[in-house]
Amino acid sequence: MITRRPTGGQSEHAAARRRAAAGIALGLLAIHLCGAASWRIPAGPLVRPTQLHFRVDPNRAPPAELQLLPRIGPVLAANIVAYRESVANPPAFRRAEDLDRVPRIGPVTVELLRPFLLFSDEPTDTTTEGEPS
Numbered sequence: 001m002i003t004r005r006p007t008g009g010q011s012e013h014a015a016a017r018r019r020a021a022a023g024i025a026l027g028l029l030a031i032h033l034c035g036a037a038s039w040r041i042p043a044g045p046l047v048r049p050t051q052l053h054f055r056v057d058p059n060r061a062p063p064a065e066l067q068l069l070p071r072i073g074p075v076l077a078a079n080i081v082a083y084r085e086s087v088a089n090p091p092a093f094r095r096a097e098d099l100d101r102v103p104r105i106g107p108v109t110v111e112l113l114r115p116f117l118l119f120s121d122e123p124t125d126t127t128t129e130g131e132p133s
Contacts, residue, residue: 055118058099059084059091069116071109079103094119 056065063077083102084092096114099105
């Protein structure tokens with residue numbers, strides 16, 4: 001391998017630092033250009049109600065399932081569970097507007113959740129017809 005001596009009184013260490021700085025600058029420029037062009041997150045909602053393949057029953061769903069709903073994190077999921085357990089006459093939620101009684105859930109969130117909710121008054125039956133219970 002042929003090595004060149006730096007000209008103009010540069011040491012090899014200074015030349016290596018300059019090459020490293022140029023490489024870093026080019027790398028950052030490439031990241032910036034790629035990010036500006038194609039790595040942006042779309043401004044619209046990531047999941048539309050028509051794309052959702054399931055709906056959640058707030059009367060029965062565990063906290064982890066409630067957190068799949070938009071704007072529902074661990075705190076609001078815990079608030080929903082606590083509220084439904086505190087209601088004397090279940091079900092606690094018969095329609096979407098009933099969620100407005102849960103602390104930290106307001107009318108805007110209720111409207112956002114409406115397409116994702118399912119309300120059923122019947123108990124769930126896991127046996128199929130014809131099978132003995």
